[in-house]
Amino acid sequence: MTEEGEVWVLADPRAGTAAQALGIAERLEVPFRTVPLAWGGMARLPWPWPTLAALTPEARAQFTPPWPRLVLSAGRRSAPVARWLRQRGARAVHAMRPGPVARGFDLLVIGQHDAPTPAANILPILGATHRMSPARLAAARAEWAELAALPSPRVALLLGGQVRGEGMAPATAGELARRAAAFGGSVLASTSRRTGAGAREAVAAALQGVPHRLFGWGDAGPNPYAGFLAWADAVVVTGDSVSMLSEAMATSAPLCVAETTDATRHRRLWRSLYAAGQACPFIAPVSFPRTPLDEAARVAQEIRKRGWI
Structure with missing residues (x-):
């Protein structure tokens, strides 16, 4: 049996990145230790060898023996840290492209949209791993039972925004809200940190008179996203968010992609979802059968099959 401390999860400060590693760990259903990472000024460098140099002194102080049997990580910056632990005997499983050096990992979990080169230590997945497990969705359905009072079809509208910039254009956000309302039931709208206050206000204005629930980034109270x-x-x-698209695939609901960015990488992601029958462009209200996708569970199964826990 795997004991506490034998599995470490390197948790990047960015919640979406950390969730990719944590989601895999939670599907393993064994005890694990979360190691929060904090980056110093040297984190900007593309470290080509195993090192803890990019961490702050406080974060480095967490790395003491006994060393883990398995380390889970995600994101370019955590890759040299995971490789450093691998030098000390850990198996290293890393989500997302690891930066300039792809060797030195036992398993790399990479989205099909990043066109990974086939190899024995490469596991291509659809989208990204995350923490929206079947158990979490079931718990959220019970916790937010009040949402059942809203008329069907209930359309979840999840808005992201530019990774760098001034947020989503209010006109775009308002138009998406109006189109979501055209399904004829109610709208469950959520805005993110990148959406911006102006876009949130536009969504609120567009949904006046429509049965809805709106939760914006920074609003008081518990977040009803799940x-x-x-x-x-x-x-x-919105197609700018790999995380939200991937989390939406955990449900059985039809998934529509609002193609709000021209980024090549995101467009490759959309095409992979369309080809797999997991999503369609958001052109008009649609309904089509979908099988929930749980790629984190598939990664966990691969880890077990290789005998690493």
Whole structure:
């Protein structure tokens, strides 16, 4: 039996990146230790060898023996740290491209949209791993049972925004809200940190007179995001968010992609989802059968099959 401390999860400060490693760990259903990472000024460098140099002194102080049997990580900056632990005997499983050096990992979990080169230590997945497990969705459905009072179809509208910039254009956000309302039931709208206050206000204005629930980034009270996914009869996600698109695939609801960015990498992601029958462009209200996708569970199964826990 795997004991506490034998599995370490390197948790990047960015929640979406950390969730990719944590999601895999949670599907392993064994005890694990979360090691929060904090980056110093040297984290900007593309470290080509195993090192803890990019960490702050406080973060480095966490790295003491006994060393783990398995380390899970995600994101370019954590890759040299995972490789450093691998030098001390750990198996290293890393989500996302690891930066300039792809060797030195036992398993690399990479989205199909990043066109990974086939290799024995490469596991291509659809989208990204995350923490929106079947158990979490079931718990959220119970926690947010009040959403059942909203008329069907309940359309979850999940808005992201530019990675760098001034947020989503209010006109775009308002138009998406109006189109989501055209499904004829109710709208469960959520805005993210990148959406911006102007876009949130535009969504609120567009949904006046429409049965809805709106939760914006920074709003007071518990975040109903997981509840929105759990109760949605259809999900509309802006195509700029790999995380939200991947989390939406954990549900059985039809998934529509609002193609709000020209980024090549994101467009490759959309095409991979369309080809797999997991999503369609958000052109008009649609309904189509979908099988929930749990790529984190598939990664966990691969780890078990290789005998690493």
